[in-house]
Amino acid sequence: MFQLYISEKGEVLITPAGDRREYPLLGLVREYTRCFQPVFQHARWQKQVPSPQEAWGALGEFTVSVEGNQGFPDDSSAEGYKIVHDRGYTTTTAQIIKAIPKEFANEEGYWLWLEYLAVHGAVNTWLFPKERLGGRPKYLTPKERYLKTSLQLPGCDMWASATMAFFGVLLNRDSLNVDAKKMAGLLMHTYREEVFRFRTRQATIEILVTANDKKKDITHLYRAKGLLPLLWTEILWAIENDKYAAFCNICGSAFHLTKPYKRKAYLCSKKCIKEKKIKNAGGLEVWREKNKIAKRKSRERLESGIRLRKRGFGQ
DSSP states (O other): OOEEEETTTEEEOOOOOOEEEEOOOTTTHHHHHHHHHHHHHHHHHSOOOOOOOHHHHHHHHHHHHHHHGGGSSSOOTTTTTTOOOOSOHHHHHHOOEEEEEEEEGGOOOHHHHHHHHHHHHHHIIIIIIIEEEESSSOOOOOOHHHHHHHHTTTTTTTHHHHHHHHHHHHHHOOGGGGOOHHHHHHHHHHHHHHHHHHHHHEEEEEEEEEEEEEEEEEEEEEEESSSHHHHHHHHHHHHTOOOOOEEEEEEOEEEEOOOOOOSOOOOSSSHHHHHHHHHHHHHHHHHHHHHHHHHHHHHHHHHHHHHHHHOOOOO
């Protein structure tokens, strides 16, 4: 059983083996999206669904990054290892999504890929800052974004068109003339919310009152048999506590976003900031040369200031 502690200060994961891992907020989502991002990019370039092996490989990398080698064997083929994984869908969704190619319908790797798309969409749709049309505060909160797009309640932005589209799929009525691209988006939106509810029901929750430096705080303790339910509970916690997130423009990882919410580039770490500078400079060698010149000029300005102070100027 995995245990995930989440508070304002960050997260702590306890693995079934008893190992302790400390993460920033949305730490599992960050690791998961980092591992799947190369597969995601390759699929976009090739304009085709990734192979089951690619999906299993990405999930294996995620498992190893969290649990270590004990989480995934050296022979990481789907046949050689049965990961703790349930398809993230219910009977209702299985009936609705008829757009799935028949050759993939019974392939677990394909459902792993669909779940990644659901996670990716959840971050973009619910957690990424979106400006409010008039009024304050300037940005809609994650809770507002979730309530605005949830298909559970009639009257939301997508409910009416989604209902028409879904009945059209179920009844095989082409007369509704629903755009194919829009239909795919609506189906994926439904699947995303279905997975969200399905996964979070697989985790139990306990509310703890903790004290650190004489200051009390509330910590949520989530328990689950696998990592994927805990990953979705991070998204649930972020929605409930109005924590924003974005995808890094360099590595593709999702990360907890603090102010400023609107940026020229979204970068998750110092490493990605450096890679962005190298990319903007036109390559590593060009960046190194520019860095040398900048340091030399800075040193010359510093030495010039020291000489002026010795002569009695600038005091």
